[in-house]
């Protein structure tokens with residue numbers, strides 16, 4: 080695609096990156112067929128190709144975007160299915176990330192939109208505040224019928240009441256479990272130590288399902304790996320990054336790069352492991368996000384190189400499985416977008432599960448997002464619910480006993496639409512290697 084940036088614009092390193100990405104797009108449209116919003120809405124402007132065109136115009140004109148442009152970019156899930164499909168290697172992720180930052184800086188959203196986004200950006204990355212918010216949402220669940228279950232608005236975004244309803248729909252029915260271990264805790268390897276890793280503590284997952292990281296710690300230590308929860312680590316920044324709030328996301332990235340680099344220098348780290356693939360995709364991108372920061376560029380690139388999804392690391396450990404009586408349990412494996420499209424990890428989790436004796440089934444249309452996508456299921460609840468229902472219907476066709484996924488957002492989203500238990504892949508691997516049976520019916 081031909082671009083028309085001026086030389087002055089191209090002196091901005093971000094615009095130089097955008098220019099390179101835009102020039103790679105040949106407008107073939109292959110990506111439209113696998114884009115969830117295009118599949119649902121059938122509007123070219125809700126396809127990757129359409130959005131690329133809108134972003135190109137917004138950046139070239141160097142003006143605040145219109146409400147219509149914002150609507151179509153806001154509807155993008157950042158699922159990155161288009162990147163998997165694109166034969167020309169267009170790096171859509173770095174382009175839409177820039178577009179979101181530009182929107183955040185130059186477009187004035189409605190008061191309710193700004194308020195909601197501010198609350199989400201403040202609460203979600205803070206486990207204590209998130210726990211409190213979830214407890215309040217749980218109390219509000221009985222009143223959700225008073226709120227609209229679909230959007231009537233013709234405006235650029237769903238109404239605040241509709242979004243509040245979406246939050247209540249996602250709130251847990253039961254009280255949250257007690258928090259997991261805090262930063263600074265070290266879990267020694269059982270037997271001879273074969274390695275040493277940091278495990279990302281996470282924010283929302285830490286509050287909703289501390290059992291996931293506990294399962295990871297169980298499997299790792301059982302196989303001779305020492306696990307450290309690094310002190311003063313914080314939210315990876317993915318949630319605010321995807322809302323275009325770059326100052327917050329970059330500050331969190333710098334903070335984490337600092338504490339992880341210090342831990343690696345002082346005591347050594349073979350890897351930084353992540354059990355929430357949405358976070359893993361962003362941490363693997365820290366090197367790009369901080370590339371222009373002279374103080375952090377090198378250490379951020381080193382941190383990104385150390386970051387691994389838990390499944391990637393476990394694949395190199397020769398797991399001692401066969402210790403659980405799971406017989407012929409059928410597992411529907413849900414491939415989180417951040418894992419399959421963001422990190423290109425597709426077969427490893429399924430191989431780990433089938434090598435552990437589970438009967439693993441692929442879900443039809445597995446390339447399509449479940450609608451979770453960070454804060455998307457709150458900010459765009461109508462599209463998110465349609466995608467969830469489609470995902471749940473596809474899952475039902477393989478008649479599973481359990482659904483496994485590698486991302487807490489997907490787990491919550493899918494669980495809100497099915498009675499089939501949803502667990503993290505590592506919980507099943509923990510069970511198969513001698514840990515407790517996860518919450519299956």
Ligand code: SF4
Pocket residue numbers: 103104105106107108109110111127128131161164165166167168169
């Ligand atoms: S598939 Fe790639 S090259 Fe073709 S329109 Fe989509 S982004 Fe552009």
Ligand code: SF4
Pocket residue numbers: 113114115116117125126127130154155156157158159160161162171
């Ligand atoms: S990231 Fe997903 S929703 Fe956004 S344009 Fe690409 S395929 Fe469509």
